Amino acid sequence: MLVLGLETTGPLASIALVDAEGLVAEIAFRHHQQLSRDLVPTLSYLLVRTSVTLDRLDGLAVSQGPGSFTGMRVGIATTKGLSLATGLPVAAVPTLEALAAACPLLPANASLCAVRPAPADEFYAAVYRQEGGLPVERLGAAQEDAAALAARLAEVPDPLLLVGEGATAFAKSAPPALHRRIAAVADSPPRAEWVAHLGRGRLLAGAVADARWLGPLYLRASAAEERRKELP
16 A cells, blocks of 8 residues: 655644555655645655556555644645545544654563644643554653643653654653653654654544645634633
8 A cells, every 4th residue: 555644843844645555755845935836736746756656556544643733734735636536535644653763673661752842832732652663652742831731741650752843842841850761862753754654553544634624633722712702
């Protein structure tokens, strides 16, 4: 199964092709808030360079968030458009899970906390264990400040590996008791390769998203949406 994956939830966007043997090709680029202009041409370039046409694809995978509100919307709208135009099935992949999937070689007794920066000096975070080479959620995704995240992580007694763009910032603010349990810190953005791998697994398992209703994974409403709620 040949799957095209899109990761557009942060400042570094990426597009990847994966099949049963692994990564076929990947392009990553900083879009400088020009994602809606650059995403489709970059996708087309990747397909041309790999000599892959849309009719050779077996499915699509998209990073669902949490992350940049605009980035999530552009990536999901592009994926929906491709699916509705071609009939290709779609898998929606939580972005924190894709971050966790990029670290398959965890010690047996360790847990992995995927951390991304969120608005208002908060963090998006979730905790995973590796089972069979795949991340299994242990603590669900939440948006919270450093103190609240540290309190949640106190529930997980394992050594912790922090990954994601917010890993270093959170580690610096962690209380001493938690800091002693942090085994490693890796500031790493999510990648389309792992979105595509996880999406491929979902599609093979029959977990197909309905493209008509596919939307971003919001942990909280945006500031604009909150303001709209306050209007009479």
